[in-house]
Amino acid sequence: MPALDQTKTPYFDALMEYIHAGTVSFHTPGHKHGVGMHERLRRFIGDNVLKMDLTQVRGLDDLNAPHGPIQEAHELAAAAYGADFSYFLINGSTVGNQAMFMSTLRPGDSILMPRNSHKSALSALIMSGATPVYMRPEVDASLHIDHCVTAQTVSQALDANPHVRAVFITSPTYYGATADLIEIERIVHGRGKLLLVDEAWGPHLHFHPELPASATSAGADMCVNSTHKLIAGMSQAAMLHAQGSRIDLGGLRSTLRLLQSTSPLLVLLASLDVARMQMATQGRDLLSHTLELARETRVRLRAIEGISCIGPEQVGRPGIAGYDETRLVITVAELGYTGYEASEILRTRHDVQIELADLRNIVALVTIGDRRADLEQLVNAVAALATASHSHERGAARVRRQQRQPSDGLDKIPEQVVTPREAFLADHVEIAFSDSAGHVCAEVVTPYPPGIPVLCPGERITQETIDYLRLEIDAGVHIQGPADEKLRMIRVLAAGERPDRSKRP
Numbered sequence: 001m002p003a004l005d006q007t008k009t010p011y012f013d014a015l016m017e018y019i020h021a022g023t024v025s026f027h028t029p030g031h032k033h034g035v036g037m038h039e040r041l042r043r044f045i046g047d048n049v050l051k052m053d054l055t056q057v058r059g060l061d062d063l064n065a066p067h068g069p070i071q072e073a074h075e076l077a078a079a080a081y082g083a084d085f086s087y088f089l090i091n092g093s094t095v096g097n098q099a100m101f102m103s104t105l106r107p108g109d110s111i112l113m114p115r116n117s118h119k120s121a122l123s124a125l126i127m128s129g130a131t132p133v134y135m136r137p138e139v140d141a142s143l144h145i146d147h148c149v150t151a152q153t154v155s156q157a158l159d160a161n162p163h164v165r166a167v168f169i170t171s172p173t174y175y176g177a178t179a180d181l182i183e184i185e186r187i188v189h190g191r192g193k194l195l196l197v198d199e200a201w202g203p204h205l206h207f208h209p210e211l212p213a214s215a216t217s218a219g220a221d222m223c224v225n226s227t228h229k230l231i232a233g234m235s236q237a238a239m240l241h242a243q244g245s246r247i248d249l250g251g252l253r254s255t256l257r258l259l260q261s262t263s264p265l266l267v268l269l270a271s272l273d274v275a276r277m278q279m280a281t282q283g284r285d286l287l288s289h290t291l292e293l294a295r296e297t298r299v300r301l302r303a304i305e306g307i308s309c310i311g312p313e314q315v316g317r318p319g320i321a322g323y324d325e326t327r328l329v330i331t332v333a334e335l336g337y338t339g340y341e342a343s344e345i346l347r348t349r350h351d352v353q354i355e356l357a358d359l360r361n362i363v364a365l366v367t368i369g370d371r372r373a374d375l376e377q378l379v380n381a382v383a384a385l386a387t388a389s390h391s392h393e394r395g396a397a398r399v400r401r402q403q404r405q406p407s408d409g410l411d412k413i414p415e416q417v418v419t420p421r422e423a424f425l426a427d428h429v430e431i432a433f434s435d436s437a438g439h440v441c442a443e444v445v446t447p448y449p450p451g452i453p454v455l456c457p458g459e460r461i462t463q464e465t466i467d468y469l470r471l472e473i474d475a476g477v478h479i480q481g482p483a484d485e486k487l488r489m490i491r492v493l494a495a496g497e498r499p500d501r502s503k504r505p
């Protein structure tokens with residue numbers, strides 16, 4: 001087949017054609033090209049965005065049954081990403097993870113997945129009814145962050161669970177580590193299982209040889225990319241890629257039809273089309289510049305006393321088969337600040353907003369949208385933070401506190417009494433956390449960092465878990481997931497549900 005012309009933007013062009021034809025519209029959205037919109041919003045967002053906000057009428061194709069310019073845009077995306085099929089997503093990688101699970105797993109099927117998978121994977125478990133078999137990701141105790149699962153972990157988990165239907169891997173992580181997808185693909189396909197990859201943080205990987213290998217190039221059956229996270233898709237715009245003969249494409253398409261809105265924001269679809277064109281035609285140059293800026297900035301950050309910033313030298317450590325150098329994980333713990341405090345100071349005193357903060361680190365994303373002056377501002381802000389911290393009294397106590405190992409006591413994954421779906425659909429009651437031993441948890445309980453859930457829906461709560469989580473809370477660790485983040489109360493399955501009550505103390 002001749003190579004497709006990646007300079008083309010069929011969906012964006014179709015929108016332009018419709019707009020320029022000046023067609024009078026008697027269809028949704030009700031603001032009718034912005035005319036009906038209050039000027040408070042209209043004046044700021046401008047006429048062009050509102051003119052592009054159309055519905056899927058003749059000529060603009062149908063995301064749920066594409067046959068025209070969306071279909072062509074999908075084919076161009078597949079060719080650019082080295083996949084056989086690509087689909088535009090309008091609810092981020094969230095809907096991509098849901099579609100991957102729902103199209104490949106039935107209730108009763110099991111899937112191997114990292115314990116620290118994103119919550120969209122939990123929603124995918126709930127929607128599909130599949131049973132998770134969790135794998136432990138590698139934890140970097142000094143930085144208090146989690147990396148990827150290793151190929152060895154995948155292999156051992158498959159030995160112990162030969163019944164699983166699929167293996168789900170997250171790569172890259174939020175912190176930039178990538179898994180050994182090439183080896184994992186060999187292992188997973190060697191055992192006849194499906195390989196599904198959450199590559200939400202890797203929409204750019206495919207376009208630069210100095211970035212880690214992408215999931216499609218490693219041979220994953222399906223993967224999701226949050227195009228909006230690191231390249232030029234607009235928020236919510238993402239893609240799902242599929243390849244090979246193991247995927248039932250008809251089933252995948254009908255799952256996407258079920259999950260995606262019938263009224264997509266066409267601006268999102270156009271942004272996906274143009275972002276693909278940009279990466280396919282200029283990605284290498286743009287990413288070379290991005291890498292150069294990130295590398296320069298890493299060197300400058302490392303020169304600041306009290307600051308460290310991991311980089312590609314980490315490759316080869318457990319759970320770090322590759323490293324995305326555009327991610328700046330800036331460790332501020334030695335300054336005596338938590339990452340949360342550093343983030344707050346950078347924002348309120350220096351007008352710098354970073355992506356993520358945890359107990360010891362802040363994470364800044366460097367992308368094709370950054371200019372040297374922006375990174376200058378980041379470095380200056382971190383330098384000012386370091387200077388201001390020298391007499392930071394609370395520091396010593398806080399650093400001592402941080403030296404506790406949050407992964408201590410996490411080694412055992414609790415007994416899975418019912419599936420996440422059964423736990424989600426059951427009646428719940430809220431009880432005192434201290435009295436919850438023996439009950440079946442209805443919530444996710446995740447100490448941050450390192451972001452690995454201690455309890456997931458459907459799992460039995462033990463006294464050991466309660467004692468461990470109390471220690472974490474007393475040490476100031478943030479708990480994410482439960483309705484009561486202080487964990488005085490917890491939601492559990494109501495009496496009469498399936499849990500084996502004989503195991504209660």
Ligand SMILES: Cc1ncc(COP(=O)(O)O)c(C=O)c1O
Pocket residue numbers: 091092093094095118120170174198200201226236238
């Ligand atoms: C690993 C991972 N997967 C999936 C998602 C969901 O992506 P989106 O926000 O595009 O729905 C996220 C979001 O942060 C994520 O970190």
